[in-house]
Amino acid sequence: MNAIEIRNLNFSYTSDKKILKNLSLDIKRGSFVSLLGNNGSGKTTLTKLLVGLLSPDSGEISVEGVLLEKKTINEIRKNVVIVFQNPDNQFIGATVEDDIAFGLENRQIPRDEMLKIVSKYASLVDMSDFINREPSSLSGGQKQRVAIAGALALSPKILILDESTAMLDPKGKSEIISLIQDLRKNMPELTIISITHDMEEAALSDRILYLKNGEIVADDSPDNLFLNEKFVEENHIKLPFIYLLKKELNKQLLSSSGNTIEEVIKNVFKN
Amino acid sequence: MNNITFGRYTTENTVVHKLDPRNKIVLMILLMITIFLPFQVWSTTLILTGLVLAFLIVVMFLSKVNFLDLFRSIKGMWFLILFLMVIYFFIPDKSYTLPIPGTPFYYDAFYRCGYIVLRLIMLLSITTILTTTTKPMDLTYGLEFYMSPLKVIHFPSHEIAMTLSIALRFIPTLLDETNRIIKAQSSRGVDFEHGGIFKKFKAIISLIIPLFVSAIERSEELSNAMEVRGYNPKSKRSRYRMLKFHWCDLFAFLIVGAIFGGILTLSIYDQNIIQINIIYAIFGKMPLF
Ligand SMILES: Nc1ncnc2c1ncn2[C@@H]1O[C@H](COP(=O)(O)OP(=O)(O)OP(=O)(O)O)[C@@H](O)[C@H]1O
Ligand SMILES: [Mg+2]
Numbered sequence: 229m230n231a232i233e234i235r236n237l238n239f240s241y242t243s244d245k246k247i248l249k250n251l252s253l254d255i256k257r258g259s260f261v262s263l264l265g266n267n268g269s270g271k272t273t274l275t276k277l278l279v280g281l282l283s284p285d286s287g288e289i290s291v292e293g294v295l296l297e298k299k300t301i302n303e304i305r306k307n308v309v310i311v312f313q314n315p316d317n318q319f320i321g322a323t324v325e326d327d328i329a330f331g332l333e334n335r336q337i338p339r340d341e342m343l344k345i346v347s348k349y350a351s352l353v354d355m356s357d358f359i360n361r362e363p364s365s366l367s368g369g370q371k372q373r374v375a376i377a378g379a380l381a382l383s384p385k386i387l388i389l390d391e392s393t394a395m396l397d398p399k400g401k402s403e404i405i406s407l408i409q410d411l412r413k414n415m416p417e418l419t420i421i422s423i424t425h426d427m428e429e430a431a432l433s434d435r436i437l438y439l440k441n442g443e444i445v446a447d448d449s450p451d452n453l454f455l456n457e458k459f460v461e462e463n464h465i466k467l468p469f470i471y472l473l474k475k476e477l478n479k480q481l482l483s484s485s486g487n488t489i490e491e492v493i494k495n496v497f498k499n
Numbered sequence: 500m501n502n503i504t505f506g507r508y509t510t511e512n513t514v515v516h517k518l519d520p521r522n523k524i525v526l527m528i529l530l531m532i533t534i535f536l537p538f539q540v541w542s543t544t545l546i547l548t549g550l551v552l553a554f555l556i557v558v559m560f561l562s563k564v565n566f567l568d569l570f571r572s573i574k575g576m577w578f579l580i581l582f583l584m585v586i587y588f589f590i591p592d593k594s595y596t597l598p599i600p601g602t603p604f605y606y607d608a609f610y611r612c613g614y615i616v617l618r619l620i621m622l623l624s625i626t627t628i629l630t631t632t633t634k635p636m637d638l639t640y641g642l643e644f645y646m647s648p649l650k651v652i653h654f655p656s657h658e659i660a661m662t663l664s665i666a667l668r669f670i671p672t673l674l675d676e677t678n679r680i681i682k683a684q685s686s687r688g689v690d691f692e693h694g695g696i697f698k699k700f701k702a703i704i705s706l707i708i709p710l711f712v713s714a715i716e717r718s719e720e721l722s723n724a725m726e727v728r729g730y731n732p733k734s735k736r737s738r739y740r741m742l743k744f745h746w747c748d749l750f751a752f753l754i755v756g757a758i759f760g761g762i763l764t765l766s767i768y769d770q771n772i773i774q775i776n777i778i779y780a781i782f783g784k785m786p787l788f
Contacts, residue, residue, distance in 0.1 A: 279727055302729070310727050316672050317717045318724035322636035322664060329739035331728035336737045346739070360510075364671035378728065 229293075231257040231386050231419040232278065237287035239270075239277060247273050249442035251287070257385070260412055260420045262430040262450075265439035271423045274439070275388050279308050292385050306335075309379035313391040315371035319363040324355055327363075328378045335382070349377040353407060369400025376407065386419045387411075393426060405429055427454075431468040438463065508634050514747055515562035515632045520641035522748045527629050529759040530555075534621050536766040539774040541610050546777050547762055548617055554758060555624045562632045569627060573620055583612040635667040640742055658732050665721070673714065680709050 232255040239248040247270040255261055265271050276282045278289060280301040289296040291304045309331075312318050321327030328346045337345070350356045353373040363371055372392055379387060389408075393401040409432070411418060422433065430436055431450045438446035438453070440463070446453055454460065454471040455478075467475070477496070484495040518526075534551055538544040559566065587608035598605050629638075639660050646656035681691060684705050691702045769775045 276723070281723055281726065305727060305729055308727075310724075312720060312724055314717075314720060317720035320665065320668070320721070320725055320728075322634065322668055326636070326739060330725075330730070333736045333739055334729035334731070334734075336735060338737060339739065339741065342737070342739050362671075363668070364675075382728065 229257050230254045230290075231259075231292060232421075233288075233290040235288045237277065237289065238285045239273060239282065240285060241273075246442055248277075248284075251442070251444060253437070253444060253447075255419060255421065257292075257419055258417050259435060260408075260422070260433045262433040262436045263421060263423045263439060264425070264430055264436060269439045270442055271439055272390055275310055275390055275421075275423065278388070279305055279310060306382070307385045308388065309382055309384040309386070310388040310390055311372070311375045311379050311392045313394050315368050315375060315395065316363070318375050319371055322362060323359070324350065324361050324363075324366070324374050325359045327374055328381050331378055331382045345381050349381045352380065353377040367400060368396050369403050372396060372400065372404055373407065376404070380411075385417070386421065389420070389422045389424075391423050391425065393424065393429065401426070401429075405432070408432075427466055427468045431470060507631065509563065509565075509631050511563045511632075513562050513632065514751075515558060515628065517745065517747060518632070518751055519742050519744050519748045520633050520637040521644050521742055522744065522752060523629055523633055524638075524641050524645070526751060526755045527625055529755050530625050531622065533759050533762050534618055536762055538766060538769050540769075540776045540778075541614070542778045543769070543775050544614065545610070545617075547765070548614070548621070551758065551762070552617065552621055552624075555621060555628070558628055559624060562628055564624075564627055564631050569624065572623065576616065576619065579619075580612060580616055583615060584608060587611050636664050636740070637742070639664045639667065640740060644742065655732075661732070669717070672717075673710070676713055677706065677710060680706055680713075684709075 232253070234251055234253040237248055237251040238246065240246045251274075263271050263274070273282065277284055278291065278296075280296055292307045294300050294303055294307075296304055319327055320330045325346050328349055329342050332342045332345060347356070347359075350359055353376055355370060355373055355377065358366065358370065363374075366374070376387075376389075376392070393404050396404065405428075408420065408422070411420065422429065424430055431454065433450060436446065436448060436450055436453050437444050446459060448456075450471075454465070454467055455475065459465070460467060480496045481492065484492050486492045486495050515523075530551065534548055536547075538547065559569075588604050633641075642663070643656055643660035646654065646659065649656055684702075685691065689702050689705050690698070691706070694702070765775060
């Protein structure tokens with residue numbers, strides 16, 4: 229079953245420039261998909277279309293089997309949450325707990341239930357000790373974890389991370405990445421779409437989509453995409469360390485002499 | 500610009516911190532009215548206001564208000580004191596105090612000036628107690644509570660409270676931003692500290708415009724984030740924060756209520772029946788001046 233189905237989607241802000249051109253796409257439920265593309269390629273626009281913050285010029289979007297229309301927007305927003313790039317601009321509550329509770333308040337969850345959900349998700353993102361803190365006393369990574377907690381507290385089926393690690397330092401970044409890894413283990417039903425410029429991050433996903441000039445020009449597993457030299461060259465992709473290693477090893481393996489395993493290994497690691 | 504500590508909420512755990520913000524708002528208003536109640540005899544006014552001041556000082560101790568900060572902000576009023584002194588010295592109200600022997604001046608200047616300064620200090624103390632012991636957000640909840648009856652006439656009390664709370668939440672963020680822009684513009688050669696009014700004005704413009712642009716961008720992103728999480732100003736929401744009225748709220752209300760009620764009664768008595776002169780009542784004679 230697909231979490232997201234997009235058919236012939238067209239969108240433009242102004243009449244002179246098409247941002248998305250006849251885009252069609254299926255995303256499997258429970259998969260972890262990375263969406264790559266240069267600045268201005270329309271990634272954020274696509275996510276805004278998915279939750280009805282923008283409406284398409286033409287084409288259809290279905291989320292969890294529900295067709296996106298004016299009257300289904302609220303239903304769809306119950307299933308999809310977005311964590312945005314700037315941790316400051318999505319921290320709505322006065323404190324960590326208020327912020328996690330914000331979406332729950334909107335859904336009119338009773339208070340005693342809210343208390344349980346808030347403490348559950350605060351501990352899930354490892355922010356239990358900071359529950360009373362105000363955003364100005366938190367690091368970017370912590371704020372972003374709160375944003376993720378606030379999103380997950382709504383028990384969505386689809387989590388979209390729009391460059392959620394872009395403004396974080398390496399430590400904050402790796403915290404978020406390991407949080408995503410945990411989510412994948414503990415919530416196998418959750419579909420995660422991650423928009424990123426970080427190839428190390430993309431390498432961890434099941435599937436990579438590459439958006440260019442309003443079209444998806446590549447749709448493949450990280451293995452196939454990163455080892456496709458022509459594509460990597462054309463799009464100036466900075467290979468993740470692990471793929472640099474794989475590529476190098478491949479080269480060495482193919483060019484190394486020897487017929488037994490021991491001989492090959494010996495030759496590869498000699499130089 | 501980041502070191503505005505005066506009047507900021509402190510994370511202490513005192514009785515005053517624990518009071519219900521709705522209660523604190525009412526108590527604050529009662530105390531403010533109290534210090535402006537009129538009496539005919541000035542020494543009576545002074546004594547009664549002094550009593551309220553003593554009470555405020557006790558409360559400030561209880562709520563661990565930083566007295567140093569308070570003194571610092573009072574120190575800034577010296578110009579006002581000087582100004583009042585000069586005015587009152589030369590335009591004295593001769594009706595109720597005696598002249599200072601050997602001078603053309605009246606004691607009245609000291610009295611009126613002292614009284615105004617005292618009132619200002621007390622107003623400052625009252626608001627300081629409120630803001631250092633109450634989270635801004637709780638204050639908004641308190642205000643929303645009092646505004647909510649107005650919903651009947653379609654007054655947007657919830658929207659106002661939400662707007663206020665978001666504004667409060669973004670003050671530190673925008674202060675950070677301001678500092679960043681000041682640094683960025685300074686490094687481009689904008690001088691914020693020297694030069695005449697016109698130059699300063701130009702420098703400020705180079706700060707305000709980027710600040711506005713970024714604030715508008717932020718608000719756009721914020722409204723997206725709120726919408727995605729299901730916020731709709733028109734629909735009902737449940738509440739995570741609960742305001743609770745404790746026994747200590749009742750206690751505080753009784754104390755402040757007694758002070759307010761007592762002084763109000765005295766004032767009405769003083770104005771309408773017979774003038775109250777505490778000094779005369781105790782010592783049997785008029786004060787020296
Ligand atoms: N509100 C808007 N009005 C007009 N044009 C817009 C608007 N928002 C974005 N655009 C344009 O649409 C294009 C796609 O923007 P979008 O934000 O979707 O890109 P993106 O892939 O998310 O880029 P980035 O990696 O920088 O986040 C850009 O050329 C941008 O200038
Ligand atoms: Mg973007």
